[in-house]
Amino acid sequence: MSPLTRNMLRDIKKSKGRFIAIILIIMLGVLIFVGVKAAGPSLNDSLDKTVSDKNLSDIQMLSTTGFSETDLKLAREVPGAQVEATKFKYVIGGKSKVAVALYGYDESSKQNQLIMRSGRLPENNNEVVLDKNAKSKYGYKLGQKFRFANDSGLNQKSYKIVGFADSPQYIDNQSRGSTNIADGQVQLFAYIPENQLNMSVATMLDVHFDSLKDKNTFSKSYKNAVDKKLTLLKKKFANRQYQRTTEVVADYLTQFDQQQIQLNQLQIVDPQAASQQQVKLNAARVKVLKKAKTSYTWQTRNDLPGFSAYGESSDRIAAIANVFPVFFFLIAALITFTTITRMVEEARSEIGTFKAFGYTKWEISKNYYYYAISAGVIGAVLGALIGNESLPRIVLALYKQYIALDWVVSLQWWVILIALIFSLLATLGAAIIVIRKELVEGPAALMRPKSPKSAKKILLERIKPLWNRLSFNSKVSYRNLFRFKSRMFMTIIGIAGGTALILTGFGIQNSIGASGNRQYGEIFDYQAVVKLNDDANFSKVKQVLTNDKQYQSSTAINSTTAKLKANGQQVNDVNIYTPKSINKFDKFVHLDTSLNQNGVILSKKTAQLLDIKKGDKLDVTTTGGKKVTVKVKAITENFIGHFLYLSPKVYQQKFGETAKSNTLLLHMKSQTSSQRKHLANKLLDSGEVMGTSYTHDVLSTVSKMSSSLKPIILIFVLLSGILSFVVLYNLTNINVSERIRELSTIKVLGFYNNEVTMYIVRENIILTIFGIIVGYGVGNLLTAYILNQAATELVIFPLTISWFGYLVATLLMIIFTAIVMLVTHKKLQHIDMIGALKSNE
Structure with a gap:
């Protein structure tokens, strides 16, 4: 073993803490980078395996009049379609x-x-x-x-x-x-x-394609392939609904014809009874013929309960993974770069000595490269393996709101490769840059200590009233802070980064939860929506409502859905609300601008998707097939769904008829689950109502969306805290080692142990405060960026960070600073003052 190698091993042994710290920082950075990047794909792959093993239908088709054998044959004409009829x-x-x-x-x-x-x-x-x-x-x-x-x-x-x-x-x-x-x-x-x-016929067709089984159900290729199959299937049934209606009507008419023959016979015996029964038969015939109209409902896997929410949840994790771990890893790499740089600078005299002995630049530098490579590779490999194998499994285990899945956790090789490259850039890159810089100097210059930085007046000194009030120790601390600017900025970046990461973790969860709370607190001020039947008796519905103790008030609106087009873009399933009374409506829906007689107001997210601004025009096509063009008077804040608000006057002008009220918005007192169920059943029993939906259920869904991210957020906060502590500890160690002669000097001059500790810690406290304040700003910016990436077509997540998030981030930084202060205090008590003062540096 060469003297250079022995010397390097001796250095590693002597400074085990630094070598381990570099490995830990790299490991933490890689762990969260690889682990979070692997979590989204693991969630998708696990569910994909579960639904694939159980042969979940690719497409489901429902009919109001059921499916005959003709329908099954028609569906089987689509290439590769396996069709099953289900009652x-x-x-x-x-x-x-x-x-x-x-x-x-x-x-x-x-x-x-x-x-x-x-x-x-x-x-x-x-x-x-x-x-x-x-x-x-x-x-x-x-x-x-x-x-x-x-x-x-x-x-x-x-x-x-x-x-x-x-x-x-x-x-x-x-x-x-x-x-x-x-x-x-x-x-x-x-x-x-x-x-x-x-039931004489099945009401659902399940359609499965073996050719799609190898595609991941959440992949774009699968969705595109299903869309093509769905298009083919719809073409097959394009004219079938009219044929099916004719078949069903013919069956019913045959039954009525048999009854009519009996009535004709009864007419001879008892004309009065026959007349009464004829009225009933005619009414039954009209009622049946109204219901016999065939209509189809199509749905893919994405339309199944919870399926799209699951996909969106994994997409949100992927969006977080594109930002949060990268930021985390950059901080880790930056601190590692600083540590490696300091390590090489500390070895100046040794490098000079070996250079004087005639060793080549490569012989001198390669051991430092090996040191950097070994630390980087060990940290990266440990982080990649632990992150890839642990975080996805933890997330899967904590996703308890979904059915138990067959876990699939694959190694994300390309992510691991990227992490390894960045790890080597942070370690080996730092070593290459610093060693090349040091080796330019001659042996004599290297064996001499670097000239200390000369003191300069700092900005604070120019503010005389403030500077003169500071104690001697405070003045020394402030001068040292600005004298070593790189150390100051690195500490602030480390503290700010940790604070920002913890704050972002809480911010993501708070903001996702806030979308529902603000939609159904600030904008929608109603607790239930009652969808009425055609020609519903309003007084009968009102009677049911007034008999309910929780009922307070209601307002009637016309509610329909439509697709909107503008600037070459299209948004489907937009809710159109036209109130019967604008004054009453304002108490139930709070828009940014009051809906006056000429008003057409569009929700914000819809406007963004259509690239619409105030004053622009858009095309509206209702589900009934009516097409109109309207001018947008204003754009209103909205967090969930797409909405277009029309005044009764605009509706009359555009559609050529008065908006018929078909929906009631209800103000209710606080209700229990059983009370909600009781009222809904009473309304259904009245025969005037199609159904009742409660905002409580929507809020519950949004709450589940927020809680599903808790495992990820908890991991983020925990690992961010660990990284912050390691960074602070490492930077403090570097600070102490750089100033060991300075600290020994003041100790020799008679400073007490507590005073020597505060000489260093006072600077840490100042930098921690600055770092926390900067972290607040960075945390808000980082959260806002992630939320923008995580937003879906239907949901906007408003930037919301609770006071608890700020409190936790602040307290953790204070606790870490206190722990580092105690460790530093113990270390400074055992300084070898004579050895430090005798050394070259």
Whole structure:
């Protein structure tokens, strides 16, 4: 072993703390960079494997009049389509009379296979498999009876529970979709033998394509492929709804014709009775013919309850991963660069000695390169392995609101490669730059200590009234701060970076939660929406509402949906609200500008997507097919969804008719879950209402969206805290080692231990305060950038950081400074003053 190598190993042994600190900083940086980058893909891959194994349908098609064998043959004409017909309906069931998504179970079915959690699948006609939530939320047990409502259209009313299951169609444990019965929210799904549903035809077509099975369900290639298949399927059924309506009507007319023959016979015997029955028959005929119109609903996996929310959640993690870990890693790399630079500068005399002995530049420098490479590689490899294997698994384990997934955690090789390159740039790059700079000088110059920086007047000294009031020690501290500007800036960057990262962690969660709270607190000031039937009796609905103790007031509006076009862009599913009374409406919906008689107001996110400004025009196409062009008077703040507000006058002018009220917005007192359910059922029983939805359910969904990020945020805060502590400790060590002779001198001059410690710590306290203040600003900017990246087409996340986030970030920095102060105090008590003063430096 050469003297150079032995000397390097001796240096590593002598300064183990610094070598370990470099490894730790690199490891932490790589760990969070690789780990968070791997979390999003792992979430997507895990769910993809689960739905792939259970053959989740790629497309589902629902019909109001059901599907005949002709429909199945038509769907199978799409290349590669595997088609299965399913009997499906929404019914009311259970002790709590909740909305249930009821499916007919067919053991030959290969799609949408259940994931049994306990018990077994149905084998007999009197058996039912229930959603596992029936067990956890409602206390049902195997062997008990589950009763459906009398009007459910089943062969029997109660069924024996033989199993509890999860379904790939319902991946979110807390979301089962919405319906127009009960309180508008589906609470459970259930499977009974299909022959138990009194339905002559299936109401759902499940379509699966084996060619798409190898594509990740969240990938763009899968979505594009599904869209193409869906387009082909829609083309096949383009004219089918009219044919199907004719078939259904013909069946009904045949039944009515048989009854008409009997009535004609009765007319001879009892004309009065026949006349009464004729009126009833005619009314039944009209009612049936109205309902017999065929309409189709199409949905892909993304339309299933919780599916898009899951995808958006992983997208948000990916958006965070594109910013947060990179910022984290840059801080780690910057501090590492400083540490390596200081290490090489400390070895000036040794480099000069070896150069004087005749060693070449390469021989001298290569050991420092090996030192830097070994620290960088060890840190990067440890960080990559720990991060890639731990963080995604922690996130998956904590995603408890979703069904248990088959974990898939793959090594993110390209991310690991990027992390390794940056690690070597921070370590090896620093060593190359500094050593090349040092080796330019001659041996004699290198063996002499660097000339100390000359003192200069600092800005504070020029403010005489303030400077003269400072103590001697304070003046020394301030002069030292500005004398060593690079050290000052590095410490501020380290503290500010840690503060900003912790603040950003809290900010992301607070802001996601704030989108719902501000939408349904500041903008929408109502607690429920009641969708009315055509020709609904308002007085009958009002009677039900006034009988409810929680009801306060309501306002009527016309509510419809449309697609908007402008500047070559299009936004679908935009809610159009036209109030009956603008004055009343203002009390329920708070817009930035009052909706006057000429008003058309567009929500902010919609305007951004369409590139619309105040005064611009846009094209509106309603779901009913009507097309109009309107001028935007104002743009209003909005956080969830797309909205266009029209005054009654504008609606009349554009659509050529008066806006017919079809929706009520309700002001309600605080309601319990059972009270909400009771009112919704009462309104449905009135026969005037299609369904009731509550803002409580929307807020609950947004709250789940926010809480789903808690695992990631907790990890961010924890690792940011550790990084901040290591950075502060490392920079303080560098500070002490650089000024060891200075500290020894003041100790020899009679300074007490506490005074020597404060000589250093006073500077740390000042820099910590500055760093925390700068961190507040950087944290807000970083949070705002991440939120902008994480925003979806439907949701804007307003920048919101609670006082608790500021408090935690501040307290952690203060605690870290205090711990470092104590460690430094112990270290300074054992300074070898004579050895330090005798050294060259």
